[in-house]
Structure formats: C-alpha cells, structure tokens
Amino acid sequence: MQKILDDCGIQADRTMAVHGGDINETWQIQRGEEQFFLKFNNAGLYPGMFQAEAAGLEALRSNSNIYIPGVIKTGQAANKQYLLLEWIEKGQPADRFWENFARDLAGMHQKIQPYFGWVSDNYIGRLKQRNKQEDTWDEFYTEHRIMPLVEMLFNKGSFNRNDLNAAGHYCNQLDSLFPVEHPSLLHGDLWSGNYSVTPAGQACIFDPAVYFGHREMDLGMTRLFGGFDDRFYAAYHEAYPLEQGWEKRLKLTEAYPLLVHAVLFGGFYVNRAREILSYFNEWT
DSSP states (O other), X not given: OHHHHHHHTOOOSEEEEOOOOSSOEEEEEEETXXXXXXXXXXXXXXXXXXXXXXXXXXXXXXXXXXXXXXXXXXXXXXXXXXXXXXXXXXXXXXXXXXXXXXXXXXXXXXXXXXSBBOSSOEEETTEEEOOOOBSSHHHHHIIIXXXXXXXXXXXXXXXXXXXXXXXXXXXXXXXXXXXXXXXXXXXXXXXXXXXXXXXXXXXXXXXXXXXXXXXXXXXXXXXXXXXXXXXXXXXXXXXXXXXXXXXXXHHHHHHHHHHHHHHHHOTHHHHHHHHHHHHHHHHO
16 A cells, blocks of 8 residues: 555545455555545556446536546556545435436436447456447347346356347337337446445445446336435436336346345346346246
8 A cells, every 4th residue: 555655746644444244355544634446456457447346436427417526546556456536425305315316317317428338348347347338229238238148147048048049039128118218327336335425425436337228227226225215216317307106117227236246246146137137037
C-alpha cells in the first residue's frame, strides 16, 4: 500500500481498512482534512479492471445527476493495480430521497445512446463482461450476456443439455419478450450494496459495470436482491413510463445476474438460474 500511496503522491496521516467485498483490499486514507477511498488487487488476475471502472464512473458522471465518487487516480505499483477515489462519508436520506434517486436514474436512461454494448470489455464482479457493439438488444443480450455464461456453466458440468436448450429457446424469443427501446447508459450492477447516501442526503452510486443496454436491466437488478423502496419504482415510472407488464418482465432481466453468480459462486445460484430459464419456457 505504501508503494501505491507513493505513486499517488500522498503522505497519509492515517490509514484504516474498510469492508469492500471479496476481490479488493479497501482502505480509508486520511491526509490532513482530506479523505480518500483506495482499493487495489492483483493486476495479473483482473487486467484493466480499474481503468474500466474509472471510465464507467466518468460516464455515469457525464450522463446523470446522481452523485458519483470522483476518480482521483488509477494505476499500478509493483504487482498491484489500484483505484483512488473521493471518500464519501455516509449520511442520512433527505426528504424524497427515493423519488429524487429514481428521477435522476430515469433521466440518465432517457438519453439515447448509439448502440448496445460499450467502448470496451469490462467487469461485473470479478467476471469479464463482454461488450461488443450490436444494433439490437436481443442480439446483444443473447451473444454477450446469456449464452456465453450458459455455455460456461455447461462446460463446467453445472448445466445439462436441457438447460442449454432452455436458454436457446428463451434467446430465440427475446425480440418479442422485451419492448423495443433505444439503448440507455446502464450502471449495470445496481443492487443495494452499490449505492449509498451522501452527507447532503442524496443517492451516490459506485462499483459500476456500465454498458449501453435495455433500461429494464437496471431496474431488474434493483429488485433482484431487494433494498429499494416502492417509492423508487413509482417515481421512476412517473418520470419515464415503463411499457405495460414491466414488473412481470423483470424476471427476464434476472437471468444475467443470476448466471453471473452461478459462474462465480455455484450452488444455490445454479438452481436459481435454472429456474429462471424454466420460467421463460413456461411463460412462452
């Protein structure tokens, strides 16, 4: 860590380890009145992870009114890659916190983006996320989200031939399952662990897995693990109305994050992913 701080030109008065997930070492750094958030990991295991994350944070900052931690520096020292961010002290939600959060997210989603995909591959958790640019959502979601992970699970022996066929059946109908909408900039991993509250009481989002995709993917992620108030969805729908049946369709969006978890953690998530694929078949 000292080599990283030297590389950043920071002479710290105090460093304190903080909780930061299962991939990175995470620290609060204090220099006088200034505070920073530092995370680092093995550069050989996840090449380019923090450059991609920094680019995602800057994209969110440029396209939304949601508070995004400022990127101070990213780099490598010895065999460690690091990302140095502004420290966000946790506050209490202001009045109409959920409504404002939802409206800001809706505003970001309303901006029309040029394609489905992203400028480069990045990461969701510690899994590489493929972001080849495509013209249609069904092609992108099939080729770069669902089927690569289904095939990975099949090759590992976690999925069987029936699961492979179920996924193919679902992907063949994607163009009729999702409403046709323009590509939106997505946070990409918007669960309750990836937002906080600023000292001013507004929403702050971080740890993105950005790409241009179907906006219902962000909403589905907020629902998958809970933690978002009903006022959030009502305000979003008011600001940027969702096509009829959106709550039922959120099941469709769960396939990707559940497949990611199945690849990374196995066990329970393999069964959940299998259930979602079966749900698609029963629905259609």
